[in-house]
Amino acid sequence: MTINTLARGGWDREQMACFQKMEKVIVAMQDPDMGMKMRNQRLLITVIPHAMTGRDMITWLIQKYCICEEEALHISGMLVRYGYVYPLKEPRSLVLRPDESPYRFQTPYFWTSTRWPASELDYAIYLAKKNIRKQGELMEYEKERYSVLHKRINHTWDFVVMQAREQLRASKQRRKADRIVLECQEQAYWLINRPQPGAHNVLDMGLERPNNLSARVTLVSDIITFLYVSYVPVPFVKYSEQYQNHDPIMQGCLPSNPWISDDTAYTRVLGHLVLLVPAFAAPVDLVERWSFSFMELLNDIMGRREFMIYLEKEFSAENLCFWQACEDIRHGESSRIVEKVEEIYKNFLTPGAARWVNVDSKTMDKTLKGIRHPHRFVMDDAQMHIYFLMKKDSYPRYLKSDLYKNLLAKAIMNCPTCLFVLSACSPS
Amino acid sequence: MRSPRVPEMATQEVQPNETLTHLKTESDTLKTKLEEERAKLHDVELHQVAEKVDGLGQFIMKTRRTLKGHGNKVLCMDWCKDKRRIVSSSQDGKVIVWDAFTTNKEHAVTMPCTWVMACAYAPSGCAVACGGLDNKCSVYPLSLDKNENLAAKKKSVAMHTNYLSACSFTNSDMQILTSSGDGTCALWDVESGQLLQSFHGHAADVLCLDLAPSETGNTFVSGGCDKKANVWDMRSGQCIQSFETHESDINSVRYYPSGDAFASGSDDATCRLYDLRADREVAIYSKESIIFGVSSVDFSLSGRLLFGGYNDYTINVWDVLKGTRVSILFGHENRVSTLRVSPDGTAFCTGSWDHTLRVWA
Numbered sequence: 001m002t003i004n005t006l007a008r009g010g011w012d013r014e015q016m017a018c019f020q021k022m023e024k025v026i027v028a029m030q031d032p033d034m035g036m037k038m039r040n041q042r043l044l045i046t047v048i049p050h051a052m053t054g055r056d057m058i059t060w061l062i063q064k065y066c067i068c069e070e071e072a073l074h075i076s077g078m079l080v081r082y083g084y085v086y087p088l089k090e091p092r093s094l095v096l097r098p099d100e101s102p103y104r105f106q107t108p109y110f111w112t113s114t115r116w117p118a119s120e121l122d123y124a125i126y127l128a129k130k131n132i133r134k135q136g137e138l139m140e141y142e143k144e145r146y147s148v149l150h151k152r153i154n155h156t157w158d159f160v161v162m163q164a165r166e167q168l169r170a171s172k173q174r175r176k177a178d179r180i181v182l183e184c185q186e187q188a189y190w191l192i193n194r195p196q197p198g199a200h201n202v203l204d205m206g207l208e209r210p211n212n213l214s215a216r217v218t219l220v221s222d223i224i225t226f227l228y229v230s231y232v233p234v235p236f237v238k239y240s241e242q243y244q245n246h247d248p249i250m251q252g253c254l255p256s257n258p259w260i261s262d263d264t265a266y267t268r269v270l271g272h273l274v275l276l277v278p279a280f281a282a283p284v285d286l287v288e289r290w291s292f293s294f295m296e297l298l299n300d301i302m303g304r305r306e307f308m309i310y311l312e313k314e315f316s317a318e319n320l321c322f323w324q325a326c327e328d329i330r331h332g333e334s335s336r337i338v339e340k341v342e343e344i345y346k347n348f349l350t351p352g353a354a355r356w357v358n359v360d361s362k363t364m365d366k367t368l369k370g371i372r373h374p375h376r377f378v379m380d381d382a383q384m385h386i387y388f389l390m391k392k393d394s395y396p397r398y399l400k401s402d403l404y405k406n407l408l409a410k411a412i413m414n415c416p417t418c419l420f421v422l423s424a425c426s427p428s
Numbered sequence: 429m430r431s432p433r434v435p436e437m438a439t440q441e442v443q444p445n446e447t448l449t450h451l452k453t454e455s456d457t458l459k460t461k462l463e464e465e466r467a468k469l470h471d472v473e474l475h476q477v478a479e480k481v482d483g484l485g486q487f488i489m490k491t492r493r494t495l496k497g498h499g500n501k502v503l504c505m506d507w508c509k510d511k512r513r514i515v516s517s518s519q520d521g522k523v524i525v526w527d528a529f530t531t532n533k534e535h536a537v538t539m540p541c542t543w544v545m546a547c548a549y550a551p552s553g554c555a556v557a558c559g560g561l562d563n564k565c566s567v568y569p570l571s572l573d574k575n576e577n578l579a580a581k582k583k584s585v586a587m588h589t590n591y592l593s594a595c596s597f598t599n600s601d602m603q604i605l606t607s608s609g610d611g612t613c614a615l616w617d618v619e620s621g622q623l624l625q626s627f628h629g630h631a632a633d634v635l636c637l638d639l640a641p642s643e644t645g646n647t648f649v650s651g652g653c654d655k656k657a658n659v660w661d662m663r664s665g666q667c668i669q670s671f672e673t674h675e676s677d678i679n680s681v682r683y684y685p686s687g688d689a690f691a692s693g694s695d696d697a698t699c700r701l702y703d704l705r706a707d708r709e710v711a712i713y714s715k716e717s718i719i720f721g722v723s724s725v726d727f728s729l730s731g732r733l734l735f736g737g738y739n740d741y742t743i744n745v746w747d748v749l750k751g752t753r754v755s756i757l758f759g760h761e762n763r764v765s766t767l768r769v770s771p772d773g774t775a776f777c778t779g780s781w782d783h784t785l786r787v788w789a
Contacts, residue, residue, distance in 0.1 A: 017676055017697070017721070018720055065717035068756075074741075206501075209609070231708070233474045239684075239685070243729060243730035246773075247732060247733075259492040259775045260789050295641075331598055334620055335619060387643065
C-alpha cells in the first residue's frame with residue numbers, strides 16, 4: 001500500500017477527539033481479559049477468524065457502560081458507520097444488526113484517523129485494482145469517479161496502474177483467507193472515505209473553523225489576593241425546588257400539555273383581562289410564580305399590568321412608569337435617546353413634576369449632571385434605585401394585598417381541573 | 429459572604445526580550461497557586477448538596493411534531509414569545525417561520541448566502557434576524573401579508589469580518605447582540621445599524637452567546653473555539669469573568685433560569701455548569717458511553733433538567749443537581765445542531781442536519 005505522507009495539519013479538532021474515544025472503545029472490546037469473545041465465522045466456503053456477531057457487541061456494551069439496549073445498539077451502530085467495525089455479510093450496508101450477523105474489527109492501518117485525509121492517489125489505485133481484477137466490477141458511481149481521477153491526475157497514471165498491478169500480484173501470494181480479509185478491510189475503508197452518492201457521509205464536518213489563535217500573550221499582573229469562602233451550592237437546590245412544580249416538562253401542566261393533547265382551547269381568563277392569543281400556561285401557575293421574585297412579576301406582561309393597577313391605587317405608579325421609561329431608553333433606538341431622556345426629565349425628575357420620583361439626592365445629582373450629555377445608560381443609577389425601592393417596599397405589600405389574593409383565587413377557580421380545590425379555597 | 433472579583437487583567441504586549449516559555453511558566457505557576465488555595469477550603473460539591481433531593485423518575489419524552497421543509501441541514505432555531513412559532517435557518521440559505529403547533533410554514537426567506545448559522549425571533553414577534561457566511565446579521569420584518577416579499581424589506585444591521593455564528597435580540601426589537609468567527613461579539617442598534625459596543629477577548633472563533641436574565645440585565649456569556657466561556661458587561665465592553673475548563677470548542681452556552689449560573693456544551697462531549705458568584709465550574713455532565721460532542725444545550729423551566737443535543741444524533745437529558753443522566757432520546761438521523769426549550773417550558777425543539785426540526789414533550 002502506498003504510504004500516506006500528507007501532514008495532519010488540516011485535521012478537525014472535534015473529529016480527532018471523537019475518533020480517539022471510539023478507538024478506546026474498540027481497544028477495550030478486544031481486550032484479552034475483559035473484551036468480547038471472538039469466534040470463527042463462515043463466509044461461503046471460507047472460514048474467517050476473529051469475528052463477532054452484532055448481538056455480541058450489544059451485550060458487551062450494555063455490560064461495560066451500564067446502558068440500555070437501545071443506546072448500545074446506537075453506539076455500536078456508530079462504530080460501524082465510522083468504519084471501526086465492518087459487516088461480513090452485506091459489506092455495503094454499514095448498519096449494525098442486533099442478531100447473529102458477523103462483523104469484524106477494522107485493522108488500525110485502515111482506521112480513518114490513521115490515514116487522514118484519504119488521498120486521491122490511494123483511491124485511484126484502489127479503483128484501478130478493482131478494475132483490473134474483474135473488468136466491469138466497478139459500480140456506476142465508481143466508474144464516473146475513476147474517469148474523473150484519470151483526467152485530474154493523469155500525469156501520475158502510469159504510477160497508479162503500476163502500483164495497482166504490483167499490489168494485486170503481492171496479494172495473490174497470500175492465503176485465500178488473508179486475501180479476502182484484506183479486500184474486505186480495504187473496501188470498508190473506502191465505503192466510508194468515499195461514500196456512494198446519496199449515502200450518509202459521516203465524515204461531513206460542516207464548516208471549517210479557522211482557529212485564529214492570537215499571538216499576543218496576556219500577562220496577568222496585579223492580582224490582589226482575594227478571600228475565598230467555602231463554597232456550598234445551596235441556591236441551586238432551593239431554586240429548583242421552588243420552581244419544580246411549575247416546570248411543565250417535569251410535573252406536567254394544567255389542564256394538559258398542549259403539545260401532547262393538541263388542545264389550544266384553553267384561553268387565559270383573569271377577571272377583567274381576556275387574552276385573545278391562546279396561551280398554554282395555566283394562570284394559576286403564572287400568578288403563583290409572580291410571588292417567587294420581583295423579576296418574575298415584572299417580566300410577565302400580565303404581572304406588570306396587575307402591579308401597575310395596584311400601584312395606581314397606592315398613588316405610587318410613577319415609580320413603575322419611570323422604570324419602564326428607563327428600560328425603553330436602554331433598549332431602544334439610538335436616534336431617540338436624547339428625546340426620551342428629555343421626556344423623562346420633564347415628567348419624572350423636574351422638581352414639581354406631575355410624576356416626580358423619589359430618588360436620593362446623590363443619585364439625583366449624578367443623573368442631572370449626566371442628562372446634560374445624554375447617553376443610553378444615563379438613567380441606570382436612578383433606574384436601579386427605583387427598582388430596589390419597588391422591590392423592597394411595594395412588591396411585598398402587593399403580594400399581601402387583596403388585589404393579588406383575589407386574582408389568585410379567581411385563577412384557581414377558572415382552572416377547570418382545579419375545581420376540586422374549590423371546596424377548600426372558598427372565593428372571597 | 430461574597431468573594432470580591434478579581435480586577436481586570438492588565439494586558440501587555442510581549443517584550444522582545446521575554447520568551448514565550450518564561451511567560452507560560454509564570455502563568456502556570458500562578459494557576460497552580462490558585463488551585464492550591466482553593467483546595468485548602470472545604471467546598472461542598474453540587475451533587476453532595478443534592479443528595480437529599482428526590483431523584484427523578486423515568487422520563488418519557490417523544491417527538492410530538494416534525495417540521496419538514498428545509499432542503500438541507502438545519503443549523504439554528506429560535507422560539508417566538510407566543511410559545512408556538514419558530515424560526516429556523518439552514519445550510520441552503522433558507523430561513524423559515526413555522527407555526528410549530530400546526531406545522532404550517534408561515535414565512536420563508538432565501539438569504540443571499542449559504543450556511544445561515546444564526547437566527548433569532550424578535551421579542552415583539554414582528555421580525556426575525558439571521559446571518560451566516562455573509563458575515564452580516566440582517567433583520568426581516570414579518571408581514572401579515574403572506575404574499576409580500578420579505579426580502580425586499582430586509583435591513584442589514586451587523587457587519588463582521590468573518591461568519592456570523594449567533595445572534596440574539598436584547599430586551600427589545602431595537603438591539604441585537606452578535607457573535608462571529610472573527611473572534612468578537614458586538615452590540616448593534618437595529619434602526620441605524622450602528623455599532624454600540626464591541627467585545628474583544630476571545631482568541632478564536634466565538635460560537636455562541638446567551639443574555640443574562642438578571643435584574644439589572646447588563647451581562648451576557650459567550651463561548652468559543654478557544655475553549656473559553658467569557659462573561660461580559662454590555663455597558664463597558666469588559667470581560668468580567670472567564671472560565672476555561674473545557675477541553676475543546678464550546679458550541680453552546682445557556683444561562684440557568686435564575687441567572688446565577690450558566691451551562692456550556694462542548695466538542696469534548698461534556699456539558700458543564702459554572703456558578704457565577706462562586707466563579708467556578710460546579711458540575712460536569714458526562715458519561716463514558718457518550719463519545720460525540722454537544723452542539724447545543726438548554727434548561728427546563730425550573731433549571732432541574734439540562735437538555736443537550738449531540739453530534740451522534742441523540743439528545744441526552746441531565747439531572748442538573750445530581751449530575752446524572754436521566755434519559756436519552758433518539759429520533760434524528762443526523763447531528764442535532766440546535767436545541768431550545770419553549771418560552772413556557774412545555775416542550776423543546778431540536779433542529780438537525782437531517783433537514784428536520786422536532787418538537788419534544
